Amino acid sequence: MEAFHRIWKKWRNLLVYGFILGMLIISLRLLRWKYMIADQSLEIFIGIVALFFMGLGVWIAMQLVKTKSKDSANTESVPDQELLSIDEIALKKLQLTKREKEVLGLIVKGYSNLEIAEALHLSVSTIKTHVSNLYSKLDVKRRGQAIDKARKLRIVK
Amino acid sequence: MEAFHRIWKKWRNLLVYGFILGMLIISLRLLRWKYMIADQSLEIFIGIVALFFMGLGVWIAMQLVKTKSKDSANTESVPDQELLSIDEIALKKLQLTKREKEVLGLIVKGYSNLEIAEALHLSVSTIKTHVSNLYSKLDVKRRGQAIDKARKLRIVK
DNA sequence: CCGGATTTGGTACTTTAGTATGAACCACAT
DNA sequence: ATGTGGTTCATACTAAAGTACCAAATCCGG
Incomplete structure (x- = not known):
């Protein structure tokens, strides 16, 4: 059958x-x-x-030609209802400020500094400051490393 | 002319x-x-x-869509004993070349272009070319967007 | 009220990323 | 044989990211 x-x-x-x-x-x-x-x-x-x-x-x-999959191929957003709980302990250890957490959240979404500035109604200079401090606390040197580390520490969704 | x-x-x-x-x-x-x-x-x-x-x-x-037949020929059967299974269908649709997949894999790990070049024993110019083509196929403009999209499409581990 | 931490923003600079274009080579199929 | 896609690398340029340093305003606990 x-x-x-x-x-x-x-x-x-x-x-x-x-x-x-x-x-x-x-x-x-x-x-x-x-x-x-x-x-x-x-x-x-x-x-x-x-x-x-x-x-x-x-x-x-x-x-x-197209492999019939209407599931997840071109859908822009994959629902992340996953039980990816944030590691609160690791998050606290980093001592990130409120703004730094916000900025980090937007960084992992692929936002540029300008886009973050517009989203938070701030200047790019300010974002750069936050980003720089953020990198110090995360002990990274680049955006990509920050994203990777944030995911590995499970401090972002 | x-x-x-x-x-x-x-x-x-x-x-x-x-x-x-x-x-x-x-x-x-x-x-x-x-x-x-x-x-x-x-x-x-x-x-x-x-x-x-x-x-x-x-x-x-x-x-x-001629080139598709070449790539999809040998990737037909993929064992997915991985815990975090990657979406082979979405991956196939993007028609990424071998090198582009490699570069993407290192990008999501936070590698810089220079580090990627050293890891793959290539020049930075070559990496830039691959990265640029990759962004076109992923329909993004920046590294962070590429990382985000790759994760959402589940085409990387 | 004072002082440390946070937040905001600036200037100046260096580094990295990204685009555009061209060229050369190879594998492979027509 | 010829063409195409993939790979490699280069130059030249623009854009974005990142660092260093500074300074003002704000918030908040003692």
């Missing part, structure tokens, strides 16, 4: 495409007898058909 | 496809006037046109 299910899953889309194709052909035939009287519009009709089916071909190919 | 050459290289394929398309349309029109006398064969003709252009669409789409 499982084998059947797998096979079905594999070829289901193809069958659906075939069905859609058949429906389209039938409807096109009907359309033709309904509206195709003038000879000069026949060219246009054929052109439309050609373009439409080319687009359909592109779409089908895309469907076939 | 150099600028023209660059642009030409970039858009050549698109122009070629457009040209072929135009040629096909013209030839189809000629064919129609040559052989399309009987009314009942018009249906068949339209069907052929539709199928042909659908195939053309498939072909074009395949050309556009």
Whole structure:
């Protein structure tokens, strides 16, 4: 039963495409007898058909190529309902101030200093000061190291 | 002249496809006037046109995503005994090259470009190139964003 | 009220990161 | 044979990050 299910899953889309194709052909035939009287519009009709089916071909190919996963591929935000509890002890040991924690939180989200400044309604100079002090306390020298360390210490979400 | 050459290289394929398309349309029109006398064969003709252009669409789409088949060939079966399993599907969609994946792995560890260069026995220039291409594929502009996105997509450990 | 810590912001400077462009090479497929 | 993608590296430039040092305002406990 499982084998059947797998096979079905594999070829289901193809069958659906075939069905859609058949429906389209039938409807096109009907359309033709309904509206195709003038000879000069026949060219246009054929052109439309050609373009439409080319687009359909592109779409089908895309469907076939893309590994069908609507789950997490292009979704921008992955829900982090994970039980990633913050290590409060490690956080306290660092003696970070309120602002420094805020800044760190934005740094790990990939914010630039300018973006942090705008988010907190501060100047870039101030952010740089906080960032610099933050690095001293975290014992790192660069942004990337700070992010890595913050995650490893589990002091950020 | 150099600028023209660059642009030409970039858009050549698109122009070629457009040209072929135009040629096909013209030839189809000629064919129609040559052989399309009987009314009942018009249906068949339209069907052929539709199928042909659908195939053309498939072909074009395949050309556009051609490189995927090479990469995805050997990464089909991946054992995920990892605790923190990485999203192979999302990873495949990004079409990152081998080097780009390596560089990304070191970036999320907080390595500087110089450190990455030393770790991989390459020059900083090369690392910068890889990093730049990586950012394009990840659709980000900075290191921190790349780290954040890589973690959210779960394409790194 | 005083004093230390925090917060804010500035100037000046160095370092790192990032972009744009070009070139050369190789592997591989058409 | 030719073309394409990937890799490597270079130069030249701009942007962002980071350091060092300073100084003022604010907050808060003793």
